[in-house]
Amino acid sequence: MSAAEETPGVEDVPWGEVTPEAARRLLVAAVEAFAERGYHATTTRDIAGRAGMSPAALYIHYKTKEELLHRISRIGHDKALEILRAAADGDGPAAERLADAVRSFVRWHAERHTTARVVQYELDALGPEHRAEIVELRRESDATVRRIIDEGVAAGEFEVPDVSGTTVAVLSLCIDVSRWFNTQGRRTPDEVGALYADLVLRMVGAQK
Amino acid sequence: MSAAEETPGVEDVPWGEVTPEAARRLLVAAVEAFAERGYHATTTRDIAGRAGMSPAALYIHYKTKEELLHRISRIGHDKALEILRAAADGDGPAAERLADAVRSFVRWHAERHTTARVVQYELDALGPEHRAEIVELRRESDATVRRIIDEGVAAGEFEVPDVSGTTVAVLSLCIDVSRWFNTQGRRTPDEVGALYADLVLRMVGAQK
DNA sequence: AACGAGGGTGAGCAAGCGCTTAGATCCGGT
């Protein structure tokens, strides 16, 4: 178990960086709606309604429905990448850093699976420029995980025949948690994180 | 390597079971469109256009757009389950059967990733009864994989602390191949299948 | 007291949606 209790600071609220307050309410409503029904099946009226506002209010804070998705996707990817980097930049052995990365990354995808579902599975609904921007962030996530595995192999901690293939598999495994994870299910985010960290260590052939 | 060569029989053509020919053309067009843009972003006019027909022609062969998705989903899930069961019902050791299952399941998800993407990720667009029917098929896929792992543990071949969690992870890993796999990418479906079979054997602690 | 800027609304526009209908065309059976 790692340090998880903390004083409620400035940016601990999930969408604390989004202001003003009405814009945040709209964004939170959009995340819920997109996660439940998908971007294309969600109407701007539905989003505004969930936020307790008229349909026109949405366009005071966002130019288009697509801009809303982009904001969600951007903030979510930034957060995901930050989580991976925090673990990767530790100074323990590669096995420990990889386990940390998977554990916290998976925990985030489980705990905030509504957000993660939108962030990870609605990429294609973005316009070309916005999509390109997000794809670049994903490349950095990939590079971060790959680096840990590379270092583990170099240090003789891991035994991995195909580093880039294994990297893709590890990220895919973690991301897909947001698709099947259910808050009403048997497992807590912490439990899934622990299970997945163990599975990934096995995948890279780390000795226990 | 398992038996995979067979004489081109009645049902080897991907959508051979769909008749008449115009209905099949529409269904194939729908698979492509749904995979590219998602169910909700696809219009009936687009589907009919890809099949070289007028929008109204669709409704001669299918009652609604949702019925098209259901037909695709049903046939796809049947095929996926059949693949898993063929491997699970083998008579070798559990490790071999698990590797076979993952290899062929992954190969299908890579080779036919357009179909698989629709089948695996557009479940929520189905109506309640159709969704329930498909969910039941997924439960059977889960049970099939779990059985192999259970038997491997019982035989002392595997070392798995959490069988149901590992089952979910294995299936999730395989299914997500259809999301990221790209025909233009570096890897062939066979290569991904082999890589994933190896990774999964590691996940269950099979001695090599 | 008057102001102006920003946040909000009700009504509604143009476009596109899933789907229907009336009628044309094809074609094997008698």
Added chain:
DNA sequence: ACCGGATCTAAGCGCTTGCTCACCCTCGTT
């Protein structure tokens, strides 16, 4: 030669969509 069913189309109906516009309300400032 004629029929009847199956297949397909042109046109379009009723509705919803993303988004806009003219207007109103609430304030801190002067």
